[in-house]
Amino acid sequence: MDFRTTSEQQLFKKAVREYCEKYVAPRSREIDEKEAGIPDDLIKGLADIGVFGCTVPEKYGGCALPGQEMQFANIAIHELGRAELSMSLPVYMLLTIGWGGEFIQYYATEEAKQEILPKLATGDWSWGIAVTEPGGGSDVAAVKTVATKKGNKFVLNGEKAYISQVAECQARGGGHCTLVVTDPSKGLRGGMSMLAVMPNQVNGMASTTYKDMGRMGLSTGGFTYKDTEVDAKYLLGKEGRGFYHCMEGFNVARVVVSSACLGAAEKCLEIAADYAKQRTAFNRPLSKFQGISFDLAEDYVQLDFCKLMLQKAAWMIDTYYAEPGSFTQKEINIAVAECKLVAPLLAADVAKHAIMVLGGFGYTKQSPLEMALRGVMSYVAGAEGAANIMKIIISRDVFGSEFVDKG
Numbered sequence: 001m002d003f004r005t006t007s008e009q010q011l012f013k014k015a016v017r018e019y020c021e022k023y024v025a026p027r028s029r030e031i032d033e034k035e036a037g038i039p040d041d042l043i044k045g046l047a048d049i050g051v052f053g054c055t056v057p058e059k060y061g062g063c064a065l066p067g068q069e070m071q072f073a074n075i076a077i078h079e080l081g082r083a084e085l086s087m088s089l090p091v092y093m094l095l096t097i098g099w100g101g102e103f104i105q106y107y108a109t110e111e112a113k114q115e116i117l118p119k120l121a122t123g124d125w126s127w128g129i130a131v132t133e134p135g136g137g138s139d140v141a142a143v144k145t146v147a148t149k150k151g152n153k154f155v156l157n158g159e160k161a162y163i164s165q166v167a168e169c170q171a172r173g174g175g176h177c178t179l180v181v182t183d184p185s186k187g188l189r190g191g192m193s194m195l196a197v198m199p200n201q202v203n204g205m206a207s208t209t210y211k212d213m214g215r216m217g218l219s220t221g222g223f224t225y226k227d228t229e230v231d232a233k234y235l236l237g238k239e240g241r242g243f244y245h246c247m248e249g250f251n252v253a254r255v256v257v258s259s260a261c262l263g264a265a266e267k268c269l270e271i272a273a274d275y276a277k278q279r280t281a282f283n284r285p286l287s288k289f290q291g292i293s294f295d296l297a298e299d300y301v302q303l304d305f306c307k308l309m310l311q312k313a314a315w316m317i318d319t320y321y322a323e324p325g326s327f328t329q330k331e332i333n334i335a336v337a338e339c340k341l342v343a344p345l346l347a348a349d350v351a352k353h354a355i356m357v358l359g360g361f362g363y364t365k366q367s368p369l370e371m372a373l374r375g376v377m378s379y380v381a382g383a384e385g386a387a388n389i390m391k392i393i394i395s396r397d398v399f400g401s402e403f404v405d406k407g
């Protein structure tokens with residue numbers, strides 16, 4: 001067993017860290033405060049060093065190394081999480097390279113891949129996921145948006161809520177992998193499908209945006225579909241298999257979500273440790289008090305455990321797609337749900353502990369810690385699946401289906 005990253009992965013990490021420290025980190029507060037969206041020059045710069053292309057195959061304009069897509073995505077998003085503590089840019093990126101580059105690559109038709117993937121690799125388009133509806137997000141099987149097949153089109157009617165990148169995919173182009181009901185008589189086993197829906201290319205779509213507590217540079221909102229026609233070439237995977245495809249997509253997204261949270265947590269811990277070395281109380285630096293240093297050590301240990309688990313989960317997904325049959329879906333579900341259960345809560349705890357080390361200064365907007373806490377809370381609240389849902393997945397796939405309440 002070799003825990004080292006490859007020389008290509010190390011070079012990629014170095015390039016992304018250098019870019020992020022120089023250009024991204026200094027803009028974090030601006031992205032948060034001006035609520036101005038993600039600056040175009042940062043998107044271009046990150047695209048130039050291969051961040052948007054790291055999950056897109058070369059033949060579609062990307063720079064993915066086959067069989068290592070998620071490992072590279074993990075590295076990129078971790079670095080972005082460290083640098084952009086408002087969490088807007090890491091989320092923008094993880095959705096675009098996860099639900100975009102990675103998911104579209106495996107599930108879209110050839111025609112759709114040729115249209116969408118090159119635009120994602122250059123950073124021109126943004127991408128996301130539209131599952132949640134006003135009636136609820138945890139119970140994915142209860143999705144109600146209907147897509148009726150008419151000739152070579154699906155006609156959509158319904159509504160989605162709490163969707164990230166609603167404004168971005170209209171302003172920049174792009175869209176969402178959207179879960180719909182194609183056969184209401186069949187339920188989740190055969191009745192659901194996924195479609196790539198691009199608001200700028202279809203009729204009958206309207207959107208709203210919400211005022212969130214964090215990730216201020218990124219929009220969250222909802223869509224309505226009224227007789228919205230989507231060409232059948234945008235079907236993702238097989239008709240009727242949408243629920244299962246969506247669960248696989250969630251595994252991909254939950255890896256990069258966890259990377260963003262751990263990257264932010266790592267930076268918060270560093271900020272706290274640096275401050276503790278400089279700040280004196282009772283004639284000594286704070287770092288000399290075990291009440292401070294033991295807490296930092298405990299957070300470091302939890303982070304290190306979770307980083308290792310995440311590296312494994314990313315590698316498992318890469319191996320699953322590169323060598324069919326190498327892992328079962330259940331094995332991947334468990335490894336990923338463990339990370340998504342722990343990483344957001346841990347990141348919120350580490351950010352909170354860091355604020356405590358910085359004392360009054362930590363509570364001001366002169367320190368970036370409060371942005372990190374507000375940002376990672378989106379993933380504690382539920383984005384890409386709430387903590388209890390991760391526990392349901394783990395108990396179901398480890399102990400058996402007797403542990404699932406089917407209502």
Ligand SMILES: Cc1cc2nc3c(=O)[nH]c(=O)nc-3n(C[C@H](O)[C@H](O)[C@H](O)COP(=O)(O)OP(=O)(O)OC[C@H]3O[C@@H](n4cnc5c(N)ncnc54)[C@H](O)[C@@H]3O)c2cc1C
Binds near residue numbers: 136137
């Ligand atoms: C900032 C943000 C961005 C988001 N972006 C997207 C997006 O891009 N696309 C998208 O589709 N969705 C998105 N979501 C929605 C997210 O996926 C949902 O919030 C999440 O799935 C939870 O759904 P809900 O909010 O409807 O809560 P509910 O499903 O109503 O759950 C509320 C609470 O009850 C708990 N709960 C529910 N069922 C059970 C159970 N069986 N046992 C124990 N506890 C349970 C949950 O854990 C949660 O704590 C986003 C959410 C946020 C906050």
